[in-house]
Amino acid sequence: MVLGGFNVEHIYFLLSGALWTICLSLIAFVGGGMLGGVVALCRISPFKPLRWATVGYVQLIQGTPLLVLLFLTYFGLSIFGFSLPGLVAASIALIIYVSAYLGEIWRGCIESVAKTQWEAAECLALSRSQRLRLVILPQAMRIATPPTVGFMVQIVKNTSLASIVGFVELVRAGQLINNSIFQPFLIYVLVAALYFSMCYPLSVWSRKLELKLQYGTRPQPSA
Amino acid sequence: MTSMVELKNVYKRFGSNEVLKGVSFDIPKGHVTAIIGRSGSGKSTALRCIDRLEIIDSGEINVCGHKVHDPDIDLRKLRTDVGIVFQSYNLFPHLTVEQNVMLAPRAVKKHSTRQAMDICLRTLKHVGLEAKAKSYPEELSGGQQQRVAIARSLAMEPHVMLFDEVTSALDPQLTGEVLRVIETLAADGMTMVLVTHEMEFASRVADTIIFMHEGRVWETGDGTMLRNPQTQELKDFLAFGL
Amino acid sequence: MTYEFDFTSVLAQWPQFVSGAWMTILLSFPATVVGFVIGTLCAIGRRGGNRLLAKLCGMYVEVIRNTPLLVQIFLVFFGFASMGWKISAFTAALISLILNVGAYTCEIMRAGIDSINKGQLEAAECLGLSKPQIYWHVVLRPAMEKVYPALTSQFVLLMLATSIASQISVEELTAIASRVQSDTFRPFEAYIVVAVAYLALSMLMRAGIWVFGQMIFTRQRRLRSGR
Numbered sequence: 001m002v003l004g005g006f007n008v009e010h011i012y013f014l015l016s017g018a019l020w021t022i023c024l025s026l027i028a029f030v031g032g033g034m035l036g037g038v039v040a041l042c043r044i045s046p047f048k049p050l051r052w053a054t055v056g057y058v059q060l061i062q063g064t065p066l067l068v069l070l071f072l073t074y075f076g077l078s079i080f081g082f083s084l085p086g087l088v089a090a091s092i093a094l095i096i097y098v099s100a101y102l103g104e105i106w107r108g109c110i111e112s113v114a115k116t117q118w119e120a121a122e123c124l125a126l127s128r129s130q131r132l133r134l135v136i137l138p139q140a141m142r143i144a145t146p147p148t149v150g151f152m153v154q155i156v157k158n159t160s161l162a163s164i165v166g167f168v169e170l171v172r173a174g175q176l177i178n179n180s181i182f183q184p185f186l187i188y189v190l191v192a193a194l195y196f197s198m199c200y201p202l203s204v205w206s207r208k209l210e211l212k213l214q215y216g217t218r219p220q221p222s223a
Numbered sequence: 224m225t226s227m228v229e230l231k232n233v234y235k236r237f238g239s240n241e242v243l244k245g246v247s248f249d250i251p252k253g254h255v256t257a258i259i260g261r262s263g264s265g266k267s268t269a270l271r272c273i274d275r276l277e278i279i280d281s282g283e284i285n286v287c288g289h290k291v292h293d294p295d296i297d298l299r300k301l302r303t304d305v306g307i308v309f310q311s312y313n314l315f316p317h318l319t320v321e322q323n324v325m326l327a328p329r330a331v332k333k334h335s336t337r338q339a340m341d342i343c344l345r346t347l348k349h350v351g352l353e354a355k356a357k358s359y360p361e362e363l364s365g366g367q368q369q370r371v372a373i374a375r376s377l378a379m380e381p382h383v384m385l386f387d388e389v390t391s392a393l394d395p396q397l398t399g400e401v402l403r404v405i406e407t408l409a410a411d412g413m414t415m416v417l418v419t420h421e422m423e424f425a426s427r428v429a430d431t432i433i434f435m436h437e438g439r440v441w442e443t444g445d446g447t448m449l450r451n452p453q454t455q456e457l458k459d460f461l462a463f464g465l
Numbered sequence: 466m467t468y469e470f471d472f473t474s475v476l477a478q479w480p481q482f483v484s485g486a487w488m489t490i491l492l493s494f495p496a497t498v499v500g501f502v503i504g505t506l507c508a509i510g511r512r513g514g515n516r517l518l519a520k521l522c523g524m525y526v527e528v529i530r531n532t533p534l535l536v537q538i539f540l541v542f543f544g545f546a547s548m549g550w551k552i553s554a555f556t557a558a559l560i561s562l563i564l565n566v567g568a569y570t571c572e573i574m575r576a577g578i579d580s581i582n583k584g585q586l587e588a589a590e591c592l593g594l595s596k597p598q599i600y601w602h603v604v605l606r607p608a609m610e611k612v613y614p615a616l617t618s619q620f621v622l623l624m625l626a627t628s629i630a631s632q633i634s635v636e637e638l639t640a641i642a643s644r645v646q647s648d649t650f651r652p653f654e655a656y657i658v659v660a661v662a663y664l665a666l667s668m669l670m671r672a673g674i675w676v677f678g679q680m681i682f683t684r685q686r687r688l689r690s691g692r
Contacts, residue, residue, distance in 0.1 A: 060664070063625075063663060063664040063667040063668070064625070064660045064663055064664065065625040065626065065627075065628035065629075065639065065663055066625075066628075067628040067629060067631070067639055068628060068639060068642070068656055068659055068660050068663065069660075071639075071642070071643075071652065071656045072653065072656045072657065072660065075646070075652035075653055075656065076652075076653050076656075079653055153530075153531065157531075157532070157533040157534070158533070160533035160535045160536060161535065161629075163535070164632060171533070171535060171536060171539075174536075174539075178543075182547070183547070184539065184540075184543035184544045184546075184547045185540070185543075185544035185545070185547050185548055188536055188539050188540045188543065188544050189540065189544070191536050192528075192532045192536050192537070192540065195531065195532045195533060195536060196528065196531045196532055199530075199531035199532070200527065200531045203527070203530065203531055
């Protein structure tokens, strides 16, 4: 395997691509997280039409490949007169994608808080929003942390699709380098390694959090 | 004599299973009433109906002037007047003991932190746990957790306290500390309804004992009732247990 | 700016969409089956006594799960070709998808296997069953039943992920949409049609997997009919 042509400049280019990957991941996580929170709360709303609309939204997004969603956003928005750079289209598509998945994950966590907690709070005369805010959500958030961190890995990996609409994140950076020096094996191994170094720590952290949750880490009682 | 809790001809079914078949009883102010009976006799259901945790199919329930059977009832008002303690304590695991107790007085009754703190300390003293105010529920024994649950309900200063088999989940050694707290409350004049299996406690502390069987009030009496059962079903229950 | 939706020119291309859908199925089905077998073997390997095997399986799983499928496909297709191993786009996509499903299945099956009560294993041993027998009757079959919903979700995700094969010119649904939109200049309609097709495919797939589960998990069937 000849290294021919691959030099330090190329490594810097890959690293800058990786930086954009992180940037897009954060946009997707924060935006998708906010929307996902809304989705989760709507999903448990006592107002039936709102619940059903949210179920429809989630089923729709979860039943469509992200790539198709991305194309729809990219072409769809240009129809309405916005000429979009790849970053914006990818951001919007990812935010929608993440909101559906995180919304479902968080809904599951809210529902896994024991019904008896709802009852106890109800019997203390707390209103529904007080019950959610003071009793249920704090417990749900604790349960939700490991799967949310685990999903962040999916987000980082999914940003790779932004390359397809021209956004220069890590994969696109690799493709561009490949176009000039044609060393696909070396380049994509490096790209994979960079993704691995971003995702693996998150995976490990998620597993650690899950173990912590199972065994509990409260302050030990003082004698 | 004012009636704090009044059930009139209450019917309740779960699916095809009729659990309450015309239950009626009256609980005057300051009285302690124990409800005993087999599993499935409807005693817990009857108790839960009082706080509208279950909704009855027909009949009337009047509690402290609230018409519990009315679909338009103001549930928050009802729940400030009625306190309930559950078999599985249901403390909020993410809050300390004092946060558990102060939560509702601040959120519902809009007490200031200082006022809530005072109430909290008072009720925790009442159940003997002021030293554990800053602990988390999981650091406490079952008996201690149940006493905190009692304090949490007491902090709302209810007119009626309901106890749903509050010692059934506890080891025998821990049961005593909870029963002592309940006895103190009774001596203080709190109107209480206890669903319980503690026969000795019931006959000593309760003013009235109601024996329920197959969804009906089968026999009523005072503390002496358990020594002189009148009906065969109560005799069987006392002989063979739950 | 108003946009006039015109689905007719896109829908007129329906034979192409059908062939694209067929290609999607041709990729998904074998990848699911082979990937599941590989994943299960991997799960067994990770829990087995051989430390080297366990470590290798672990590394395989971690690498696949922490890198994007797009990069994996590029590596297999372009990377191997540049090393002298020329394979068709379809084969490259199939290999990547199999490896991908294998890794995720491994984790799912591991969780299922771990959840089997140790007491059951003891009981089986004391009945004189051989190790492979124990594995099959007491571990794998109940584990599969337990994690069946998770497996179903994973396989549907795989079917949706076949869309990425369009990037190495495999003529599955998403690639067809690309072609149709460049012919008809109706990108929005083309991708909406394809999105609907994927939705239909995922529902069919879930239903099919559920039916299959009902057939092989007789205990569930009996419990449901209340016997």
